[in-house]
Amino acid sequence: MRDHHxxxxxxxxxxxxxxxDQPDQNASPRKAPAAGPGMGMPFFLALLxxxxxxxxxxxxxxxxxIDPEGGDPESLSAVTRETTDTPAARTGSPAWVGNRVIxxxxxxxxxxxxxxxxxxxxxxxxxKPGEWRHIAHETTQSYYQFARDPxxxxxxxxxxxxxxxxxxxxxxxxxxxxxxxGEFLSCYLDMxxxxxxxLPARSLPDTAWRRQGSHVQLDAEYTMANVLAPRLxxxxxxxxxxxxxxxxxxxRWSFQNAFGWSSFHARTAIVSFARSFPGNERREASLxxxxxxxxxxxxxxxxxxxxxxxxxYACLVNxxxxxxxxxxxxxxxxxxxxxxxxxxxxxxGTRRARRLAEFCGRHGLEAERKYWAAVAAAAP
Numbered sequence: 001m002r003d004h005h006x007x008x009x010x011x012x013x014x015x016x017x018x019x020x021d022q023p024d025q026n027a028s029p030r031k032a033p034a035a036g037p038g039m040g041m042p043f044f045l046a047l048l049x050x051x052x053x054x055x056x057x058x059x060x061x062x063x064x065x066i067d068p069e070g071g072d073p074e075s076l077s078a079v080t081r082e083t084t085d086t087p088a089a090r091t092g093s094p095a096w097v098g099n100r101v102i103x104x105x106x107x108x109x110x111x112x113x114x115x116x117x118x119x120x121x122x123x124x125x126x127x128k129p130g131e132w133r134h135i136a137h138e139t140t141q142s143y144y145q146f147a148r149d150p151x152x153x154x155x156x157x158x159x160x161x162x163x164x165x166x167x168x169x170x171x172x173x174x175x176x177x178x179x180x181x182g183e184f185l186s187c188y189l190d191m192x193x194x195x196x197x198x199l200p201a202r203s204l205p206d207t208a209w210r211r212q213g214s215h216v217q218l219d220a221e222y223t224m225a226n227v228l229a230p231r232l233x234x235x236x237x238x239x240x241x242x243x244x245x246x247x248x249x250x251x252r253w254s255f256q257n258a259f260g261w262s263s264f265h266a267r268t269a270i271v272s273f274a275r276s277f278p279g280n281e282r283r284e285a286s287l288x289x290x291x292x293x294x295x296x297x298x299x300x301x302x303x304x305x306x307x308x309x310x311x312x313y314a315c316l317v318n319x320x321x322x323x324x325x326x327x328x329x330x331x332x333x334x335x336x337x338x339x340x341x342x343x344x345x346x347x348x349g350t351r352r353a354r355r356l357a358e359f360c361g362r363h364g365l366e367a368e369r370k371y372w373a374a375v376a377a378a379a380p
Contacts (some may be wrong), residue, residue, distance in 0.1 A: 106343075107144070107147045107148075107343065110339050110342050110343045111143055111144075111339050113339075113342075113349070113380045114335045114336070114338045114339035114342065114380055115335060116378045116379075116380040117334075117335040117338055117375065117378065117380055118335050120371065120374060120375070120378075121313045121314070121334050121335050122313060122314040123312070123313055123314075124311065124312060124313060124314060124318070130321065130322070130325075131320075131321060131325055132309070132318065132319030132320050132321040132325060133311060133318075133319060135321055136309075136319060138308065138309055138311070138319070139308060140308075140311060141307070141308035142336075143336050143339050143340055143343075146306065146307065146340045146343070146344075147340075147343055149306065151264070151265070151306070152264055152305065152306025152344065153237075153238075153264055153267050153304075153305065153306060153344070154344065155191075155237045155305075155344060155345050155346070159234075159235060159236065159237050160191050160192065160235065160237055161191065161192050161193070161194055161233070161235050161236050161237060162182075162185050162186065162189055162191050162192070162193045162194070162236070162237055162238055162239075162240065162301070163193075163194050163196055163231070163232060163233070163236050163238070163239040163240070164178065164181065164182050164185070164193060164194065164195045164196065164239075164240050164242060165196045165199065165228060165231060165239055165240065165241045165242070166178060166195070166196070166197075166198035166199065166241075166242050166243075167198070167199050167201075167204065167218070167223065167227070167241045167242065167243040167245070167270070168199070168200070168201040168204065168218065168243045168244050168245045169200055169201050169244060170198065170242070170243075170244045170273070171244055171273070171280045171281040173277075173280050173281075173283060173284050173285055174242075174244055174273045174277060174280045174285075175198075176284075176285075177277075177285055177290065177293060178195050178242070179195070180290065180294075180363065181242070181293060181294065181297055182194075182195050183359060184294050184297075184298070184356075184359055185240070185297060185298065185301060186355075187352065187355040187356045187359050188298050188301070188352075188356065189237070189301065189341075189345055189347070190345060190347035190348060190351065190352040190355075191237055191345065196231070199227070201245070204218075204223070204227060205226070205227075207219075207222060207226075208222050208223050208226070208227065210248045210251075212256075215246070216245070216246070217245065217246045217247060217248035217256070217257075218243055218245040218246070218247055218248065218270075218272075219248055219250060219251070220247045220248065220249050220250060220258060220260075220261035220270050221249065221250030221261065221263075222250065223241065223243075223270060224241070224261065224262075224263055224266060224268040224269070224270055225263075225266060225268075227241070228241050228266075228268045228270065229266040229267075229268050232266075232267060232268070236267070237267065237345075238267045238268065238269065238301060238304040238305070239267065239268050239269075240268075240269045240270070240271065240297060240300065240301055240304075241268070241269070241270035241271070242270075242271055242273065242297070243270065243271075243272050243273065243274075244272070244273050244274060244280065244281075245272060245274060246272060246274040246275065247259070247260070247261060247270065247272040247274070247275075249261055257275070258272070259271065259272060259275050259276055259296050259320075259326075260272065260276075260296050260297075260299065260300040261300065262300040262301075262303035262304045263303075263304070264303065264304050264305060264306040267304050268304060269297075269300035269301055269303065269304045270300070271293070271296045271297050271300055273293070275323070276289075276292045276293050276296050276323070276326075277289045277292065277293055287363075287364055287365075288327070290363065291327075291331065291365065292323060292326055292327070294331060295316060295326055295329060295331055296326070298316055298331070299316055299317060299320075302316065302317050302333075302337070302341065303317075305340070305341060305344045305345070306340075306344065307337060307340050307341070307344075310334055310336065310337050312334065312336060313334030313335065313336065314329065314330055314334065315329070315330065315332075315333055315334035315336075315337050316329065316330060316331060316332055316333050316337070317333065317334075317337045330368075330371075331360075331365070331368050332356075332368065332371055332372065332375075338380070342380075349375070349379065349380045350376055350379050353372045353373075353375040353376035354372075354376045356368070356372040357369050357372035357373045357375075357376060360372065
């Protein structure tokens with residue numbers, strides 16, 4: 001059976017597109033109707049609206065322009081349409097409506113600073129048979145779609161802690177990785193991390209388990225909703241469950257195995273050692289084992305922020321269908337996903353990169369250390 005990763009939690013269950021419809025960027029502009037009897041005032045109002053939009057666009061370009069090289073396929077107007085006249089918006093500081101950043105200057109500034117990472121990024125080529133992109137057909141999420149999506153969580157104020165919740169009976173080698181995973185997630189999200197007391201397998205309800213003959217799996221969706229979500233404290237940003245049990249995505253999915261799963265509605269994620277660190281009950285983790293685990297945990301944590309799979313650059317948030325594919329994916333974010341995370345968490349880019357470089361230097365991840373040292377020097 002192929003080791004499938006997740007199909008993202010928030011696809012429309014009716015098969016429709018879950019993200020807001022976008023204007024056709026290739027469509028020819030429509031001609032305005034000629035003014036005639038009864039058309040004078042509507043035509044005048046339409047002209048006024050176009051002038052206002054052009055002025056807003058010009059001001060946004062002046063204060064936070066979009067870099068045409070490697071630029072996002074959406075235009076600034078997609079953000080300026082949602083700007084409100086608040087003191088925060090006028091001063092260029094963050095403005096929140098629900099969970100949505102609505103200040104176009106902030107949104108564009110985060111995006112433009114991420115463009116400094118383009119020289120370090122690698123464009124994806126065509127998908128190869130067996131790769132995730134070849135198997136799955138998923139929605140593409142641009143930075144500006146992410147920026148204005150009202151459903152994604154925000155992490156301003158006191159909601160800043162990352163909770164790691166061990167689930168089931170972890171093997172001793174797996175349990176010894178918990179402090180390293182916690183330290184890496186703290187660096188990756190630029191947030192403090194807490195490792196909670198383990199929940200033994202006997203404490204999980206019978207309804208959390210799925211049995212097929214002698215093969216027993218933990219139901220990821222049930223566990224996130226009924227075990228993890230209630231344990232997310234008021235100061236918690238996300239909660240990540242780590243289990244030695246094999247994972248089943250949930251009964252509504254056609255495939256039956258997963259490395260990990262996540263939900264940004266509930267700000268939860270879960271990752272299994274069973275497939276990312278095979279044989280963990282008999283041996284200590286090697287450097288490749290540690291790298292696999294860090295990639296899966298940070299990948300699912302990124303989904304819990306509202307980020308969909310990336311299909312533009314080689315990136316930590318690329319989908320992956322096997323350990324072999326996971327091995328060739330980087331432990332870092334591409335420029336677009338870096339911008340999404342920066343907008344969601346408000347991290348300090350230079351501090352984050354330095355902490356990640358130091359972590360990787362201490363644990364033998366030399367290619368990753370060099371990458372984050374270069375990011376710190378670029379100061380995005």
